[in-house]
Amino acid sequence: MKIAIIGQGYVGLTISSFAAEHLEVVGFDSNQKIVDELNLGISHIEGVESSKLQNLIKSGKYKATTKGSDIKGCEIVVIAVPTPLTCNREPDLTYIEAACKTIGENISEPILVINESTSFPGTLRNYIKPMIEKYSSGQIEHLYAISPERVDPGRIDFNQKNTPRLYSGLTSGASIRTRDFYSKFCDNLIEVSSPEVAEAAKLFENTFRQVNIALVNEFAQIAHTLGISVYETLNAANTKPYGFMKFTPSAGVGGHCIPVDPTYLAAVAEEHGVPATFIRRANEVNLEMSKYIVSRVAADHGGNLQGKSVLVVGVAYKPNVADVRETAAELVIQHLRSQGAVVSWHDDLVGNWKGESSAPLQGADITIVVTKHDSVDEKMILASAPYVFDTTGKVKGAKGL
């Protein structure tokens, strides 16, 4: 069986690499550079080894393409394209629409379409299905299903095989085929009663994290004002064996999911006249953390950062990945520069970002740790400036939240 996966990023390439152990996979992506590299066996994401990709290519199980016509003849097409926010921070379904266009224009036989991109409840039924039908010539009765992705890039204890996966089809036929597909490489499949439940569950999972991160970020500010250690307090609370889950404070929340997905839930709620107060406020608290961090550093320097050389350590949104989407480091750097600080950053995993390169880990007046990769030595961080502020709680001996 031949299948296509639209979007060869964190989600699409990961799925491709597992599915291609069992099926022939066409990895369709609109980015020519990514496609060229993939066809050379060079993986651009953590969790998919280049050596594995090279083996799959050699055995004829995987090829990447930018040509829509290459998905012709596929029996299953999985959508794994971005679902970001617009510049007004509203859901942006334009990538989904482009994927639907590719499917509609190139598939002429009935197939199974599975959406893995995160979006609000109703996206599969009210948006993807009609959109594919709009772009198809003639009436083709495809099967439609959703199976939201739960991949956590960089994580090794949970992967496609052992992470339980939700799914639901628009029809029972779609559900059965979806189960059959994922059971080739996933051990635990959980069918829910409708695609809307699966879509909402994905959003709620990430909203749960967003709200709890905001809560602990707010608590960090309260604890500091009261002169209490936030980490000691969290560890103390965490001794309760039930009813508590520990989250840790940070400079904000980054990545393609936690800062974005809850806004999809808020948008659909508000569209239906239900306030999403918690979600909106949590988003604000997390976004404001960067300002708070800079205000704490400034307060330790007589309220004046003008001309100070500040080194931001870690600009990826989380440890041990090179992904900078929605990274809190961006806002920290913006606030520092608006106060006249001379800012550089160190992150060897990211290397180049926004036209700047990673700077050496040394010689600053002030170092602020936003993300601590395992490969970055704590002693070198402490030696990089006379004043080090750590937002991660990992650098012993530094000032911090």
Ligand SMILES: NC(=O)c1ccc[n+]([C@@H]2O[C@H](COP(=O)([O-])OP(=O)(O)OC[C@H]3O[C@@H](n4cnc5c(N)ncnc54)[C@H](O)[C@@H]3O)[C@@H](O)[C@H]2O)c1
């Ligand atoms: N990254 C994660 O950890 C994660 C986890 C769970 C769910 N998700 C969700 O999965 C979806 C994809 O996220 P991602 O992290 O893989 O994104 P990504 O940016 O890593 O990859 C998306 C890929 O899609 C390609 N693309 C964009 N438009 C296209 C089009 N019209 N046709 C073909 N390719 C196109 C891009 O070039 C890119 O390579 C999003 O909805 C996201 O919310 C992501």
